[in-house]
Amino acid sequence: MANDNDNSNVDNDPGSVSPETPTRRPGARRKWILLGLTAVFVLAGGLYAAYYFAIAQYYAKTDDAYVAGNRIQLTAQVNGTVTAVAANNTDFVQDGDRAVQLDPTDAHNALQHAKAELADTLRSVRQLYAQVDEQKSIIAQRESVNAQAKRDYERGQKLLKSHGISQKVFEHTRSDYHEARAALASARHKLEELHALTDNTTLHDHPRVKAAEAKVRSAWLDLQRTHILAPVSGHVAQREVEVGKRIAPGKPLLTIVPLDQIWVDANFKETDMAAMRIGQPVTLVADFYGSQVTYHGHVAGLSAGTGAAFSLLPPQNATGNWIKVVRRVPVRIVLDDAHHELEQYPLRLGLSMSVEVDLHDTDGPRLANSPPEQPRHRTQVYQQRLAGAQQLIERIVAANDGPVRVSEAKP
Numbered sequence: 444m445a446n447d448n449d450n451s452n453v454d455n456d457p458g459s460v461s462p463e464t465p466t467r468r469p470g471a472r473r474k475w476i477l478l479g480l481t482a483v484f485v486l487a488g489g490l491y492a493a494y495y496f497a498i499a500q501y502y503a504k505t506d507d508a509y510v511a512g513n514r515i516q517l518t519a520q521v522n523g524t525v526t527a528v529a530a531n532n533t534d535f536v537q538d539g540d541r542a543v544q545l546d547p548t549d550a551h552n553a554l555q556h557a558k559a560e561l562a563d564t565l566r567s568v569r570q571l572y573a574q575v576d577e578q579k580s581i582i583a584q585r586e587s588v589n590a591q592a593k594r595d596y597e598r599g600q601k602l603l604k605s606h607g608i609s610q611k612v613f614e615h616t617r618s619d620y621h622e623a624r625a626a627l628a629s630a631r632h633k634l635e636e637l638h639a640l641t642d643n644t645t646l647h648d649h650p651r652v653k654a655a656e657a658k659v660r661s662a663w664l665d666l667q668r669t670h671i672l673a674p675v676s677g678h679v680a681q682r683e684v685e686v687g688k689r690i691a692p693g694k695p696l697l698t699i700v701p702l703d704q705i706w707v708d709a710n711f712k713e714t715d716m717a718a719m720r721i722g723q724p725v726t727l728v729a730d731f732y733g734s735q736v737t738y739h740g741h742v743a744g745l746s747a748g749t750g751a752a753f754s755l756l757p758p759q760n761a762t763g764n765w766i767k768v769v770r771r772v773p774v775r776i777v778l779d780d781a782h783h784e785l786e787q788y789p790l791r792l793g794l795s796m797s798v799e800v801d802l803h804d805t806d807g808p809r810l811a812n813s814p815p816e817q818p819r820h821r822t823q824v825y826q827q828r829l830a831g832a833q834q835l836i837e838r839i840v841a842a843n844d845g846p847v848r849v850s851e852a853k854p
Contacts, residue, residue, distance in 0.1 A: 456518040501802045503715040507771060508727070508796040513706035513820065516695045517542055520668040521550065521681055525688045532682050536673040536699060539824050543684055543696055550662070556837055557655075557662040564655040565843040571640050574772055578634045585627040592623035619747075647840065656836050663832035674822040677701035696842040702789050704820065706743065706778065709798040710750060712772040719745065719800060720807035724774050728797040730791060738784050742800060774800075 523545030530536050599616040602608045619745040646652065677699040707727060712720070719742065727738040749770040751758055776798065778785060 456525055484850055500720075503711055503719060503800045504714075504766040504798065505709055505711050506555060506795070506797050507711075508709035508798040509730075510705055510709045510778075510790045510792055510794040510796060512792050513675075513701055514680075514792070515677065515701065517671060517699060518693050518695055518698050519543075519545065519671060519690045520692055521545070521665050522691055523547075523549070523669055523689075525684055525686050525690060528682070528684055529685060530679045530682070530697070532679055534679045536677065538676045538680060538822065540673050540678075540700075541670050543671040545671065545690075547669040548553040550666040550669050552665050554659070554662040558835070561652075561659050561836070561839050561845045565646065565652050565840060567606060568646055568649045568651055571637060571811040571842075572646065575634070575637045575641060576687055577783065578630065578637055582627065582630045583709065584635060585623065585630045589620075589627045591624040592620040594633075595619035606631045619715070648843065659836055659839070660829060660832045663835060667828045671696065672824050673699055674824050675701045675704075675820075677697060677703075691757065702791070703784075703785065703794070705742070707776040707791055707796050707798065709776055709796070709800075711774055712771045712798075713772055714743070716772055718802040718805055720802075720805050720809060721745065722799045722807035723804060723809065726799050726801075727776070727778070729788075730795045730797070732788055736784070736788050738778055738788075739782055740776045740778040742774060742807075743777040743801045744775045745809065746775075747810070748772075767804075808819055 462770045525543060526546050527544035528541050529540065529544075536542055595616045595806060596619075599608060599613045603610065641649075644650070662708075680698045680700050682697040684690065692698065721742050723738045723742045725742060727740060728734050729736065729738070747774050751770055
C-alpha cells in the first residue's frame with residue numbers, strides 16, 4: 444500500500460518528468476520563428492518585385508513639385524503722379540480695366556502743342572506747293588525781261604558801231620542785260636529748290652507733315668498711357684503704388700497673377716528621367732486640398748539642365764573632396780482643362796504638389812525639337828490705342844488742307 448501511494452505521488456507531481464516524454468528545446472522554437480520571418484520578408488520582397496516590374500517601374504513620383512505661373516508686373520510707360528489706384532491686393536481685375544491713373548495734365552498740354560505744330564506744318568507745306576506755281580510765273584516774267592534786254596543789247600552793239608549811241612548808253616544797256624540774265628538764273632535755281640522740297644510728294648505724305656503727325660501720335664500715346672491698363676485678367680498681388688506718388692517709366696506698380704495660366708514645376712531625380720517623355724499623362728494632388736482632389740495634366744517639357752546648374756552658386760565638384768548627390772531635373776507639367784478642375788479647385792502660386800507621371804508611352808520626344816507655332820501668351824489691350832490718334836490727325840489735316848494738289852506742284 445505504501446508503494447502504491449508513493450508511485451501515485453510521483454506520477455501526479457507536476458515537476459516530475461516522465462522518461463517517455465521528450466523535452467522541447469528552446470532553439471527549435473527560435474529556428475521556426477526565424478524561418479517564419481525570413482519567409483515573410485521573402486514573400487514581401489517577391490510581392491514588391493512583382494509590383495515594381497508590373498506597375499511601379501512605369502510610374503515616376505515626386506513630392507518636390509510646386510505650382511508656378513505668370514506674374515505680370517504692371518509698370519508705367521510715362522512719368523506722372525498717381526491720382527487713383529483701382530485695385531488692392533487680392534482684388535480681381537479684368538484685362539483692359541484701368542488699374543492705375545496718372546495725372547494727365549502734362550500729357551494733355553504736350554498733345555495740344557503737337558496738334559498746333561501739325562496744323563502749322565500743313566500750312567507751311569501748302570505754301571511750298573503754292574510757291575512752285577508762283578516761281579513759274581516769276582521765271583516767265585524774267586524770261587521776257589531777259590529777252591527784251593538781250594535785244595536791246597544786240598541793237599546797242601550795232602548802234603555803237605555806227606556811232607548812233609554813246610558809249611555810256613551802251614554800257615547801261617549791257618548792264619541791264621546782264622542783270623536780267625542773272626535774275627532769270629536765280630529764279631530758275633529757286634524753282635529747283637522748290638522742286639527738291641515738293642517733287643514726288645503730296646501734302647499728305649510730305650516728310651515734314653509725316654514728322655509732325657508722328658509727334659501727334661507720340662503725344663496721343665503719352666496721354667493714353669496715363670491710363671495704366673491691366674494687360675491680363677487676374678488677381679492683384681504685391682501692390683506697391685500709392686496715390687500721390689511720383690513714378691517713373693519702368694517702375695513696378697503691382698503684380699497681376701492670372702490663375703488660369705499656371706503650371707507645375709516638378710523636380711524629379713535624374714534616375715527617374717530615362718523613360719520620361721513629353722506628352723506623358725500626369726496625375727497630381729495638392730496639399731492644399733488633400734488627396735480627395737486629383738488634377739490631370741501632361742508633361743509639357745523637360746529642362747535643359749538640372750536645378751543645380753542654374754542656381755546662383757552652381758556646385759564645383761572638382762575642388763577637393765567630392766560626395767555624389769543625385770541631381771534633380773525640373774519638368775514642366777501643364778494642367779488639362781478637360782475636367783474643369785481648376786475652375787472648381789483653383790490653385791495658388793507656390794503650393795506644394797504630389798506628382799505621378801505615367802511612363803508607359805515612350806513615343807514622345809525627350810526634349811522639344813521645334814519652336815512654338817504661336818505665341819505662348821499675348822494681350823490685345825494695347826493694339827487699339829493708335830486708332831484715336833489717327834482720327835485726330837485726319838481731322839487736323841482736313842481742317843488745314845487746301846486746294847493745292849500734287850498736280851499743281853509739278854512743272
